[in-house]
Amino acid sequence: MTTPQGTPPQDPSESEARNVDDADRTVLDDATYDRILEPRSSRRLPLGDGTWHQLARAYVRVQLISQGAVFVLVLAAAVIAQIITGVQWQWIPAGIILLITAVGLFITPRQARSFGYQLRRDDLVFRRGILWQRVVAVPYGRMQLVDITHGPLDRGFGIAQLKLVTAAASTGVTIPGLTQEAAEHLRDTLVAVAETRRTGL
Amino acid sequence: MTDPHAAGPPLDPPPRPQRAVVRSPYSDGEWHRLHPLTPLLRGGLTLLVIIGVIVANLRERLVQWVFPVFTEIPPGELPPDPVDFLFANNLILVAGGATLIVLIVLLVLFRLSWRFHTLRISDDDVEVRSGVLFRTHRRAPLDRVQGVNLTRPMIARLLGLAKLEVVGAGLDANVKLEYLSGKDAEAIRGDILRLASGRRLAEGRTEPGARASLARQAAEAVGSGLQGIVDGEDFSDAEPESIVRIPIGRLVASRVLSGSSLVLVALVVGIVVAASLSTLWLLFTVVPMFLAFGAYYVRSIAQGLRYSIAPTADGVRVTFGLFTTVSEVVPPGRVHAIEVRQPLMWRPFGWWTVSVNRLSGRSSTDTSNDQLAAVLPIGTRADVERVLRILVPDLSSDEWTLVFRDGILGPVENDPYVTTPKSARWLRPLSWRRNGALLTSDALLLRRGWVWRSLSVVPLARLQSIGLHQGPLARATGTATLVAHVIAGTVQTSIGVLGRDDALGLFERTARAGVDAAAIDRTHRWAG
Numbered sequence: 001m002t003t004p005q006g007t008p009p010q011d012p013s014e015s016e017a018r019n020v021d022d023a024d025r026t027v028l029d030d031a032t033y034d035r036i037l038e039p040r041s042s043r044r045l046p047l048g049d050g051t052w053h054q055l056a057r058a059y060v061r062v063q064l065i066s067q068g069a070v071f072v073l074v075l076a077a078a079v080i081a082q083i084i085t086g087v088q089w090q091w092i093p094a095g096i097i098l099l100i101t102a103v104g105l106f107i108t109p110r111q112a113r114s115f116g117y118q119l120r121r122d123d124l125v126f127r128r129g130i131l132w133q134r135v136v137a138v139p140y141g142r143m144q145l146v147d148i149t150h151g152p153l154d155r156g157f158g159i160a161q162l163k164l165v166t167a168a169a170s171t172g173v174t175i176p177g178l179t180q181e182a183a184e185h186l187r188d189t190l191v192a193v194a195e196t197r198r199t200g201l
Numbered sequence: 202m203t204d205p206h207a208a209g210p211p212l213d214p215p216p217r218p219q220r221a222v223v224r225s226p227y228s229d230g231e232w233h234r235l236h237p238l239t240p241l242l243r244g245g246l247t248l249l250v251i252i253g254v255i256v257a258n259l260r261e262r263l264v265q266w267v268f269p270v271f272t273e274i275p276p277g278e279l280p281p282d283p284v285d286f287l288f289a290n291n292l293i294l295v296a297g298g299a300t301l302i303v304l305i306v307l308l309v310l311f312r313l314s315w316r317f318h319t320l321r322i323s324d325d326d327v328e329v330r331s332g333v334l335f336r337t338h339r340r341a342p343l344d345r346v347q348g349v350n351l352t353r354p355m356i357a358r359l360l361g362l363a364k365l366e367v368v369g370a371g372l373d374a375n376v377k378l379e380y381l382s383g384k385d386a387e388a389i390r391g392d393i394l395r396l397a398s399g400r401r402l403a404e405g406r407t408e409p410g411a412r413a414s415l416a417r418q419a420a421e422a423v424g425s426g427l428q429g430i431v432d433g434e435d436f437s438d439a440e441p442e443s444i445v446r447i448p449i450g451r452l453v454a455s456r457v458l459s460g461s462s463l464v465l466v467a468l469v470v471g472i473v474v475a476a477s478l479s480t481l482w483l484l485f486t487v488v489p490m491f492l493a494f495g496a497y498y499v500r501s502i503a504q505g506l507r508y509s510i511a512p513t514a515d516g517v518r519v520t521f522g523l524f525t526t527v528s529e530v531v532p533p534g535r536v537h538a539i540e541v542r543q544p545l546m547w548r549p550f551g552w553w554t555v556s557v558n559r560l561s562g563r564s565s566t567d568t569s570n571d572q573l574a575a576v577l578p579i580g581t582r583a584d585v586e587r588v589l590r591i592l593v594p595d596l597s598s599d600e601w602t603l604v605f606r607d608g609i610l611g612p613v614e615n616d617p618y619v620t621t622p623k624s625a626r627w628l629r630p631l632s633w634r635r636n637g638a639l640l641t642s643d644a645l646l647l648r649r650g651w652v653w654r655s656l657s658v659v660p661l662a663r664l665q666s667i668g669l670h671q672g673p674l675a676r677a678t679g680t681a682t683l684v685a686h687v688i689a690g691t692v693q694t695s696i697g698v699l700g701r702d703d704a705l706g707l708f709e710r711t712a713r714a715g716v717d718a719a720a721i722d723r724t725h726r727w728a729g
Binding site: 039041043044045046122123125131132133134135136137138139141142166167168169170171173197 | 370560665666667668669670671672673676677678679681684686687688689701705708712713715716719720
């Protein structure tokens, strides 16, 4: 399972990683954003070099629809409750939910463009966030499993969420809006690459 | 449901294990049963509960039977109870028969479940099968064994029994072998660790001795258990001496000088003040509070007694506990992070504590505190040095200087650590000089705190991933937080307020070094 002793893992992996990148250009960057949104301050965590792959544009649509639906439903429920029973207090919880969803609706389009991932030779680098930036490097050999999930709405728009699980719960790398082809391609690539560099825990 | 693979009862009695030469009769790749007293310990609790319920219900009647003088209630005023009913309807025989049948059925069930509870130790894994109707079969691959715990709860210890827990990676991934006789448990632990290390067991097997009766087996186990209690010598294995001794005085002092004592003092002061101002009765709450704190102190001291830590061929062996003795062996390369800490009140005495992150294989619902995480509950600097050296044996001497001189005690002249930049010192007003990180060739060292000094050592070969965070405040001050992702535990593995460029450099270098360290790491088969 580990790379055989004496032979450094460079040779197969290098070509593999390059292949990964060539093939990915088309699959991973199909219908995605093409520029990562960063904080304006010059003291931000910089992008560095290498190609960043981004989320599919459809992800924002899915998010807007689902969050918008929550917003409308809560608003309607509160209004109906007021009309039928005439009480007022439901506006307190409803107001809190409405405020949170409204903020979510407002920042989602920007936030979605801050997500990015890079397939480097030995590890996957993931970044997210504008106000709170977070960059994580996960060595391929440390991946325990790769999870793909998609809800009914996601399927309608052809997107999926990909989650990398390592032995550390704090790694927390979840790429939310990939096109389904990209997610499957990425999963197969990651599993294949991880197999060649598997290590212990 | 017959069990074609089940072998006869375990061969016995096993000879005193001579290390690395003789293997335990259990580890021959066949199915074996556990110790015959197992059902007593496992089912004994249920029986006790049932008896308790019966006694509670018939208490008054029992008192009347046993001490007729003391009960002055006339029989007519007793609340109606089932015994009266039985007497009234002449059902004594029926009731007695029913009780007998229930007892027999229980005994048969216990005996059956014992017969169906078997274990097998082969060259590649440990397996346990149990259950009569609902069979469970658990198999743990040996090259993923994270450690082996040998626990002797008080009652089991009186009977000379012990339970083994083979720690796997994952939640609720442990294989439990309960119960085994103390000597067998030691021998099996040795075998499992030897197999896990990649060595093969010696082929010389113990000759099957004369097969003793169950009663004799049980009597022998109980006898040796009692002897063990008297002698105070529990683990028959010839192991190297503990490298750290904790004097009882120091253990007690360390527990008294802990944060909970501050809470106690604050509570007492608060209550006294409140009582003197208005409500006098508040004073009475002091007594139960003292009792509670006293119990807490006694328990934590009892747990820390008979502490020993020793390097063995198969890893670090840590033993704790006065009444319930727990002994854990952590094989090499299973320590994911180490933290050396010094609470403020220990500082005048120069005491430190060392805790580690390792996979304990417990289920997430298991909330009992993981005592073994603190591998050194209290020790001097020299103790810390000895413990760290056996926990991470492959650090070079230069790195040890970085750990001890610059890390634990530091900073000194020409501090090699990357620390908080000038512009952000106000975010770490006291500790800016100490707050820092350093990447050596084998580990990432995170140094924190001026009042509460601590140093985390994260071996690169165990690092799962590395993260870098920056919030709005950090961005304004040009800093970032470096987070080393390791398996969950008590060790803090993040360091804030590092200069942004320094942090970026560390992030890149650590990511690369982590990959390289993982590629050459061979510790999962440490004998290899």
